[in-house]
Amino acid sequence: MLRCARSLARAVVPFAAGALAAAALAAASPARAAGPAHIAASDRSAWPQPLNAPAAFDRASRAEILAFARQLALSETLDDATLRARLGLKQIDRPALERIRGRFWQRLAAGYRNALRTCSPPDAFCAPASDAAALRGLALRFEAAPEPAYAAWYADAARFHRVYLDEQLRLAALFPRVSSEIDTYSAIESDGSELGDRRFLLSFDDGPTPSGGNTDRLLRTLRELRLQGTFFVLGESLQRRSDDAARLYAGMCVASHGWQHQSHARWPQWQDSVSRSSALVAQRVGAGYVPLFRPPYGQRLADSGAFFRAQGLRVALWNIDSQDWNPKVSADAVGQRLLSLMLLWRSGTILFHDVHDKARQALPWLLQRTRGAGLEWVDCKRYPAAAG
Missing domain, CATH: 3.20.20.370 (Glycoside hydrolase/deacetylase)
Structure with a gap:
């Protein structure tokens, strides 16, 4: 049994030299970049219920989707200079970044619709969202936990998804100059x-x-x-x-x-x-x-x-x-x-x-x-x- 990572709940994990750093190699090379400053860490003990049924998994899934979607929507308001500073990059590939954001929205919307299937009043996180635009609006209004039982989770999830989003946006901003798992090139x-x-x-x-x-x-x-x-x-x-x-x-x-x-x-x-x-x-x-x-x-x-x-x-x-x-x-x-x-x-x-x-x-x-x-x-x- 794993111990709860409470020591990581209120802070992200510092990046250390490893796979991404090795992938980056020399910063002077135009095809390389240093790794992210932080890696996202989650504290699942903050979630107040077990995930021992499909409906329970879906409830927690809807919550995570809304938390990440909020961070994704907020990131869209950042200009290039602010985003470069936040991601620690000297330049970003804006078309690649927007393409990945678009893919994220489509996948999040599809996942949220799937997770809604088990909703039944008065279940939590059941507000409808039929498409990406509706989910974006819902996420921007997701400014606090819906009930006190979810307050600790909401605080931890906001931290986790902010840093996890930066991991993903950094890869997107570098692609295709630095290729990675963030996007595919072809149907192969x-x-x-x-x-x-x-x-x-x-x-x-x-x-x-x-x-x-x-x-x-x-x-x-x-x-x-x-x-x-x-x-x-x-x-x-x-x-x-x-x-x-x-x-x-x-x-x-x-x-x-x-x-x-x-x-x-x-x-x-x-x-x-x-x-x-x-x-x-x-x-x-x-x-x-x-x-x-x-x-x-x-x-x-x-x-x-x-x-x-x-x-x-x-x-x-x-x-x-x-x-x-x-x-x-x-x-x-x-x-x-x-x-x-x-x-x-x-x-x-x-x-x-x-x-x-x-x-x-x-x-x-x-x-x-x-x-x-x-x-x-x-x-x-x-x-x-x-x-x-």
Whole structure:
């Protein structure tokens, strides 16, 4: 059982050098940027009810959607200079930013409509909103908790969603100059947002670890929990475990993350990295292989779709980042952040890293907190065919 992250409830987690910083590399490079100053942390103990039924999940989901939508609407009033200062950027790509905002509004509106289906008077957070414009108006009026029982949650959610929005807007403001998971380039790419309501896919990057390490421990936990995951492995790491790869990943899905953990946006050998690693996975894992590729840091070239199509691969991104790679984010905080984001987006691909031990600790807590909520963990063999 995870402990409540109350120490994180009133403050956000400082960013530390990790995946985003490594993706950024040198600030002098035009295709790089330093990571965000803060990472959003949530305190789920502030929510006053269990999430042990579909209606209970929907009530909490409507609340998270309204809290995030309010921050999104307020951000639209900021001029470029204010927004650059807030995000810590010297320049922003305004068209990309507006495109992502538009996608967010459409997805939030669809999620809110789905969450309204279980509303019955006098349930909370049940004001109707038929489209994005109506949801924006509703969010702007969401200035306080509707009842005293939700006051602690409202204060925590306002902090969480302000910082989480900045994480997303920062990626959007840099795209496509710095590619990332924030947007797709073509139909050959998927990020999990296409999954149907209440459906989630587990994914794990950067393994495998040496025998007996975090990958082995995580796989034992997944089997105990009767969960599946898609493991995006590095070719050079898999090569060291080729003899036991099929046994190690039995019952799971395995795909390529490249030969080495380098940004494919600026690596001349990226095509070789893709083909070599995919061929090795298919050879060593056998039936567990799935024809997906996840670019390190989510970085890839805008015109790479034709290559992946010719290789018979789909680019598999994500839309829910656990931040488990970040040394300043505890396993407790990983679980609580994920639960808030699952309530917010209502479906998607969750990003973990099996080279770290936090997923193994967070997942049992997450399943316990959502038992009875009507969620579906997607069969990895059916992704992305399971969309819709």
